[in-house]
Amino acid sequence: METAFLKIVEENQGIIYKVCKMYRNTKEDQEDLFQEIVLQLWKAFPKFREESKISTWMYRIALNTAIAIFRKNKIEIEFKESIPKGTQQNQTVMSSENEERLFEAIRTLNKAERAIVALYLEDYQYKEIAEMTGITENYVGVKVSRIKEKLKNILK
Amino acid sequence: MEIENIKYSWKNTGKGKRNQTELLKMTKIKNHPNIKRIRIKFIIEAVLITFFLAVYYTGFDGANKPLWANVFLIISAIGYVIARFVGWYVLQNPLKDGNLKKSLIRFQTKLKQVAFSIMLTAFLFGSAFISFFTSSIDFTREKYFLLAGMILTLLFLVYLSNRNWIKRIKAIKTTIKEFEDSNI
Numbered sequence: 001m002e003t004a005f006l007k008i009v010e011e012n013q014g015i016i017y018k019v020c021k022m023y024r025n026t027k028e029d030q031e032d033l034f035q036e037i038v039l040q041l042w043k044a045f046p047k048f049r050e051e052s053k054i055s056t057w058m059y060r061i062a063l064n065t066a067i068a069i070f071r072k073n074k075i076e077i078e079f080k081e082s083i084p085k086g087t088q089q090n091q092t093v094m095s096s097e098n099e100e101r102l103f104e105a106i107r108t109l110n111k112a113e114r115a116i117v118a119l120y121l122e123d124y125q126y127k128e129i130a131e132m133t134g135i136t137e138n139y140v141g142v143k144v145s146r147i148k149e150k151l152k153n154i155l156k
Numbered sequence: 157m158e159i160e161n162i163k164y165s166w167k168n169t170g171k172g173k174r175n176q177t178e179l180l181k182m183t184k185i186k187n188h189p190n191i192k193r194i195r196i197k198f199i200i201e202a203v204l205i206t207f208f209l210a211v212y213y214t215g216f217d218g219a220n221k222p223l224w225a226n227v228f229l230i231i232s233a234i235g236y237v238i239a240r241f242v243g244w245y246v247l248q249n250p251l252k253d254g255n256l257k258k259s260l261i262r263f264q265t266k267l268k269q270v271a272f273s274i275m276l277t278a279f280l281f282g283s284a285f286i287s288f289f290t291s292s293i294d295f296t297r298e299k300y301f302l303l304a305g306m307i308l309t310l311l312f313l314v315y316l317s318n319r320n321w322i323k324r325i326k327a328i329k330t331t332i333k334e335f336e337d338s339n340i
Contacts, residue, residue, distance in 0.1 A: 005183075006176040013179070017170025032190055038182035039191075040251055061251060067331050068250035068263050098165050112334035115256060121166040134257025135335055148159055155162070 005045050008054055009038060015058045016041075021103040022114045023066035033066060040065045055122070060132055063115045105154040109147060116140065117147045191248060198244050202237050209233055216289070225284070225291040232277065232284040239277040243270045243321075257335040264328045271321035278317050282310040 009016070016037045020030040041061050048057055106114055112133070119129045126144070130137040181187045185195070209230060212218055218226050250263050286306050293299060 002180070002183075006179050009179050010174070010176050013174055014170040017173065018166070021170070035182045035188055036190070038179060039185070039188060042183040043249070044251060060256070063256055064251050064259050067256070067260060068328065096165075098161075099169050102162060102165050102169075110334045111331045121163050123163075132255055133335060134255035151162060152159070 001045070005042060009041060009058075012054060012058055015055060016062050018118060019059070019062040019066050022106050022118060023111070025107065033069070036069055037062045037065045056124075056128070056132065059119065059122070063118070067111050067115070101155060105151050108154060109150065113143065113147050116143050117151070120144050120147070194244060194247070198240055201240060205233050205237055212288075221288055221291050225288045228284040229288045232280040236277040236281040239270070239273040243274050246270050257332065260328055260332050260335070264325060264332060267321065267325050267328065271318060271325060274321065275314055275318045278314045279310070282314065286310065 016034055019037065020033045024030045024033050041058065044057075044061055106117060109117060115133055116129060119132060124132070126137050126140045129140045129144075133140070135143070185191050212229070213226070246266050251259065254262075286303070290303060295303070
């Protein structure tokens, strides 16, 4: 079981990485959340049923963990509505400038919107997003078009 | 940046940065500094309270105090440790079946129950502690003032211990609201 689990997580670790970048501002917090998500996935793995996609299962747990786990004594950073290009040099050297700009833009959204946009960018159907988040399909559509508009404005 | 470019950036993010050995380490609680810290804090509290219960009877003349004060102190101390343990367990296991919104609603309900039980047991333990040490005192006016001061301090400490739970519950509540259709 351990081998199968590690293989799945290794192959799909991009999901965890992206969720961490969306929900935490600093490298240190992202690292802590990454570890936390892997642990929660490991705990949930015995109950994983093969009928759902691996990525769906991983997203559900990763998003749930990112939202539910409380960060103690951390200052919540308020992001501006537009991101100055000049600040990008201070960001992590491992990520590209585009990637950093994208995640900074996503972090301006509220937590529910971040979950929805992640699933949308991953090419999930509105119906699947609705099932995973618990909101109606129609509202997923409304929400996605508003989020797209917001992101376009921030990233223009 | 157009939406297709956003999708392209998104899909090319975070591939294969950690190997299986690193991931394996992350499945062990001993390698999680945050969880380890919370667990150590809980263990220290539990050990201190157990130690107190083991020595209080001889060390603080339990035999000279009324039976109810002894019983109240022991039961409330045990209740305090159990409530903290349940709280720690709930925090480490936030996941439930179902969609995100449902899962958060269930987690919020659990947090409320835990916060209440921790606040109640902390208050009861504090009250039992004060009762035990004041149960065989002949009260004067000054001593009543002192007792009132101790009770106020106790209430303040209970409030402080519950503050973080309230913050946690508020944060979850905000996100649940964001998932409500009316906010979309």
